[in-house]
Amino acid sequence: MHSLDDTCDTFDIGGDLPVNRLGFGAMRITGPDILGDPADVAEAHRVLERAPELGVDFVDTADAYGPGTSERLLSAASVPDDAVVATKGGLLRSPDGDWLRHGDPDYLRNAALCSLDRLGVDTIDLYQYHAPDPDVPIEDAMAALADLKDRGLVRHVGVSNVSVDQLERARDVVEIATVQNEYNVAERTHDDVLAVCEEDGIGFIPYFPIGGGALGEKAAVLEDVATAHDATPRQVALAWLLHRSPVILPIPGTSSVDHLESNVAAAALTLTDDEMTRLSA
Numbered sequence: 001m002h003s004l005d006d007t008c009d010t011f012d013i014g015g016d017l018p019v020n021r022l023g024f025g026a027m028r029i030t031g032p033d034i035l036g037d038p039a040d041v042a043e044a045h046r047v048l049e050r051a052p053e054l055g056v057d058f059v060d061t062a063d064a065y066g067p068g069t070s071e072r073l074l075s076a077a078s079v080p081d082d083a084v085v086a087t088k089g090g091l092l093r094s095p096d097g098d099w100l101r102h103g104d105p106d107y108l109r110n111a112a113l114c115s116l117d118r119l120g121v122d123t124i125d126l127y128q129y130h131a132p133d134p135d136v137p138i139e140d141a142m143a144a145l146a147d148l149k150d151r152g153l154v155r156h157v158g159v160s161n162v163s164v165d166q167l168e169r170a171r172d173v174v175e176i177a178t179v180q181n182e183y184n185v186a187e188r189t190h191d192d193v194l195a196v197c198e199e200d201g202i203g204f205i206p207y208f209p210i211g212g213g214a215l216g217e218k219a220a221v222l223e224d225v226a227t228a229h230d231a232t233p234r235q236v237a238l239a240w241l242l243h244r245s246p247v248i249l250p251i252p253g254t255s256s257v258d259h260l261e262s263n264v265a266a267a268a269l270t271l272t273d274d275e276m277t278r279l280s281a
Helices: 041-053 069-076 105-119 138-150 164-171 191-200 216-228 233-244 257-268 273-280
Strands: 010-013 017-020 058-060 084-089 091-093 099-101 124-129 154-160 176-182 203-207
Touching: 041 069, 041 257, 069 105, 084 105, 084 154, 105 124, 105 138, 124 138, 124 176, 138 154, 138 164, 154 164, 154 203, 164 176, 164 191, 176 191, 191 203, 216 233, 216 273, 233 257, 233 273
Parallel strands: 058 084, 084 124, 124 154, 154 176, 176 203
Antiparallel strands: 010 017, 091 099
16 A cells, blocks of 8 residues: 655645645535535545555644634544644635635634634644635734644745735735645636746645545546546646646545545655646646
8 A cells, every 4th residue: 555655745834834735625524515524434434544644644624614614524533633734714614515715814813713623633734715805905814824824823824715916915014834725637717826826835736636526638648647647637637736736735535445546546656747747738
């Protein structure tokens, strides 16, 4: 069985939190539509317990996943003791499951306190602003996160769903350790944000790293490369991200131990320059 400790290089989040670059996204350990408890709570616990055994030492979650469910499951499985845990605040869930942006500074401070309690920690390793609120200047929201960092409640600050302009405005307020935007082999709208992260050593966390399993126009070349490596297209998609940039930290999520082990095995794939060119075209 592949272990990340043997096959995956590392990245220092914020310059002082080294993690294996292939992490785990804990959104999918919740119920349908990312609401409530998972159908199989025991399997969710097995996934969370298996991840550190495979060398996964970076886990991403958010208060909106459940809401609160993912953070509570991570705490119950003692994940914060075994891994760097990143969480987020700034999105609410409506009764019908809509995602509502809410960047009020006082709300963000309170949301972080609630995450601390659910995770069972004194300090959140990485706290991310989940999505800029069009009704709140990003500078005001980031000032709240800077305050949390100054008080020792948050070790590092990140942002998510941002443009280059929003990233730079956030950086004017507080040091930004990571950016989390949608990015995968078939969706590269945020190449410009990635370029800034590469230049300045900021971690880039691509969500939907395998496009939710739907990689559209890249399906044929992924299948071809996968066949050459006796791998799956999803594994190749993850390997492409790891090869794409040393600041990329993919966080594939799953509620299955088998899928988790398959994802971890992707770190062992070595893609050729020709394969990277074909996948990146």
